[in-house]
Amino acid sequence: MHPVVIGNGRCMTRDTIIKGYRIPKGVQVIFQHYVISNQEKYFANSNEFYPERWLQENTSRHAFASLPFGYGRRMCLGKRFADLELVMVISKILQKFKLEYHHRDLDYHINPLYTPKGPLKIKFIAR
Template identity: 30%
Template sequence: TSNTISWSLHLLAKEPEIQEQLYQEVIGVCPGDKVPNSSDIAHMPFLKAIIRETLRLYPVVPGNARVTVDNEIVVGDYLFPKETLFHLCHYAVSYDENVFPDPHTFLPQRWLRGLEDKSKQHPFGSVPFGFGVRACLGRRVAELEMYLLLSRLIKQYEVRPDPAGTTVKPITRTLLCPATPINLQFLNRRVEQAEPRAAAGASL
């Protein structure tokens, strides 16, 4: 969860229009000092889309493997004998332009219902929590934690990128992690507009 939140803040800092759209959604559902709860999250589709798009671009587990132990199986037109090792590269599929048009662009709207392109997406184009009997048992808890944390952060702070313009690339250390610290600026939204706002720097 901390890894995905770091990447999502990094992406939002570079896309102020997307960040503002998220902010407007959050304050529309939770005005004033209201703290969002699980019921409120159901009314924040753009928040969910941002987390999903972040997981597409930076899947926590970029790849894993499974062995078919007991029986041979047929996949497409191919017959695989038992004890075949399958390596599944989630990262590669997430950037396949046949599955996701403009795959290197941060486009949370691709996950919103009602869009024409949404119906054309492959159901297994992005499965960051796995699927089936071996899917992540903690998925719902992890998703809720990320929704609540990101919504509260965006409500409190405007996030801006590193003034030095440092490029952050992912690296695989079992999990997909930032190769260098993600440096961001957090501007307190509660400071009155008449007062100059000081940016607080932070590394993630």
């Protein structure tokens, strides 16, 4: 799947060794969401749309396998607001509409977020 955010970056405050590689102070290290999101060892059937995977805590998954809002003291301040807003908006849409999508898989481009190339042809059918 295609995460919205390309990655989270951190600037090294001191020389650091990561997996045997020396990373000098001042270098920006990027945690690539797209790469880790498509690794089967963290996400079974990673190329399939399976939103239920996010509904329960998966204790077998690495704690840093998904960090769309970052981590630590520079974590996104709007995370809780975004979570609540998504629940409300999706609930309201699904109360009033059935959604259908009968088109080919979407192509994506980076602009600077992962976004669909072309229109989303989702059909909203009133309930």
